Amino acid sequence: MIEMQRISMVYPNGVEALNNISLTMERGEFVFLVGESGAGKSTLVRLICREFLPSSGSIRINGRDITRLKRREVPLLRRNIGVVFQDFRLLPNRSVYDNVAFAMQVVGASGREMRRRVPESLEMVGIRGKEKMKPTELSGGEQQRVCLARAIVNKPVLIIADEPTGNLDPRTSMDIVELLRDINIRGTTVVMATHDREIVDALRRRVVVLDGGRVVRDEWKGAYC
Numbered sequence: 001m002i003e004m005q006r007i008s009m010v011y012p013n014g015v016e017a018l019n020n021i022s023l024t025m026e027r028g029e030f031v032f033l034v035g036e037s038g039a040g041k042s043t044l045v046r047l048i049c050r051e052f053l054p055s056s057g058s059i060r061i062n063g064r065d066i067t068r069l070k071r072r073e074v075p076l077l078r079r080n081i082g083v084v085f086q087d088f089r090l091l092p093n094r095s096v097y098d099n100v101a102f103a104m105q106v107v108g109a110s111g112r113e114m115r116r117r118v119p120e121s122l123e124m125v126g127i128r129g130k131e132k133m134k135p136t137e138l139s140g141g142e143q144q145r146v147c148l149a150r151a152i153v154n155k156p157v158l159i160i161a162d163e164p165t166g167n168l169d170p171r172t173s174m175d176i177v178e179l180l181r182d183i184n185i186r187g188t189t190v191v192m193a194t195h196d197r198e199i200v201d202a203l204r205r206r207v208v209v210l211d212g213g214r215v216v217r218d219e220w221k222g223a224y225c
């Protein structure tokens, strides 16, 4: 599903964030990316979303080298990847419903599809009944549920979550991760960067540890350290 070969990333200011990373993630896997602050986790997930290109190396998603995509092909890739961030990034002046519907609108979904999929996604993350509320009227945990609904609404093959529980209390964090696990059990590949030791130890899934831009450990059913 994701095949990274000899990825290196040097930012324009000369910082070497990733150094010769080769990693394969299979369809349906749940992978934690852990490591100290500055280890390169966010850089790696941003490369998978093709926010920018690596300095060298290739990244294949479903066989396609995304470093060679033409500009007009990028939206199609993004349609297949749902992204969740620590700071939610919801549109503050739009309702919960509109926030989720917007993700479908930008990929050109029909009105009919939207009327079916948006409520379905909100139901899946347990946020039905709050469709008309604004993000500012919701708790952090609820906002992250909306982000999850937005991430799954286009039925992506892959969900990338960069510290999705970074701003949540332990109980709410576990709820969010359980939702990610449910999404994963239904067949979506999940890659989650996190500092949350408790979550990693509770789930016992694959753990890839980065340190100074290198993979220093890669364990199935792993623990945080």
Ligand SMILES: Nc1ncnc2c1ncn2[C@@H]1O[C@H](COP(=O)(O)OP(=O)(O)OP(=O)(O)O)[C@@H](O)[C@H]1O
Residues within 6 Å of the ligand: 011, 012, 013, 015, 016, 017, 035, 036, 037, 038, 039, 040, 041, 042, 043, 044
């Ligand atoms: N846009 C950027 N320009 C220059 N350097 C950057 C940029 N983004 C990140 N870096 C540097 O790249 C390295 C890796 O950063 P990255 O954000 O990938 O780490 P991280 O593992 O996600 O850390 P954290 O746990 O704090 O989120 C760090 O040294 C960081 O300072």
Ligand SMILES: [Mg+2]
Residues within 6 Å of the ligand: 041, 042, 043, 162, 193
């Ligand atoms: Mg980060």
